[in-house]
Amino acid sequence: MAGKPKLYYFNGRGKMESVRWLLAAAGVEYEEEFLETREQYEKLLQGGSLMFQQVPMVEIDGMKMVQTRAILSYIAAKYNLYGKDLKERALIDMYVGGTDDLMGFILFFPFLSAEDKEKQLAVIVQKATSRYFPAYEKVLKDHGQSFLVGNNFSWADVHLLEAILMVEEKKSDVLSGFPQLEAFKTRISSIPTIKKFLEPGSQRKPVPDDKYVETVRRVLRMYYNLKPN
């Protein structure tokens, strides 16, 4: 067995996608076990592998880590993507909190009814363009540096790129009016590890489809009747 981290999740984005991004950005190879059946999930539960009965779960460094935020913080710190001191970490945590909230509006999108999807799309675009993008645009404009925090590539940059691309998938011209973010997107996308992750054949997952929604519902027996937040 390799020492590579192993990700347990569905074959789709969900909450695991940010973990895939961060590991890829750090240049860390990882394996994935995809949940397809209820039986697989129950086996994990019965084996005591899921501390709070939930996925994501990542086997890493002898731990079976759960809770997406905990996993991301661990990876960020281990691979020096978490700033150089407490204050930089504070900034990174604030920025990542924002992009997490923004991506949270998109997370449940595939599970909504067609009518609710339309409403939620408007919410996503409104939040992105009036609350979140302006904040990051200002941060980059004010310090004029290439990266969000401490003039150094960090978890915050990876997370923001992920969020930007996700919103663009919903509205392709959403970055118009945000020149700093446009330049940021180009710059971070061309970092070698990120560039590789953005190429076809990488472990990056596509936009969730109905098959993904079916799988999640079947395996977890949940999320049948989701309403927009």
Added chain:
Amino acid sequence: MSGKPKLHYFNGRGRMEPIRWLLAAAGVEFEECFMEAKDDLIKLQKDGSLLFQQVPMVEIDGMKMVQTRAILNYIAGKYNLYGKDLKERALIDMYVEAMMDLNELLLSYPFQPADKKEQHFANTVDKATNRYFPVFEKVLKDHGQDFLVGNQFSRADVQLLEILLMAEECKPDILARFPVLQRFKAKISNVPTIKKFLQPGSQRKPPQEEKDVPKVLKIFY
């Protein structure tokens, strides 16, 4: 102007309460600026104090920090309540994230519409007693130590106590099946800074009363 952290929120628990607990546990004095009406929130938004237009916001060490997790992480890191290494931090983070999930259920209960309240309550009790409490009961039982992680007082202990007390407010006998958690509750309540915070007159906020819910909602919506 003091050097004390300054908390900006409404005069109630909400998402600021874990921050009050952690500062108190660390023995750090803090000031509070309470929003009473929507105008108070708008003022903060307009003067650029709120990175994402939201509270909680805590002025601390020259920063205007937002995002509850970021604030808690900073306080825990600064006051040595975050474990001694990466692996202890990983455990603390796992536990604390789960507690935050349960905290969401508890804090949102008073704000549920009338027809959803019963189901929400049942779900909260179910998650507390079948998903979360058994884990912490087992962690403490297995290592037999007083504290959740690394045989040392940490933010995980503070947050667990907060959650246990809130759950008991919700259902007084909720810890009936969890003798180790009951002992933990007694022990951590006796840590001097915590004991002080649990006394009347501290900055701990009371449970959210139904009659005040409309006022709170008016600030944000």
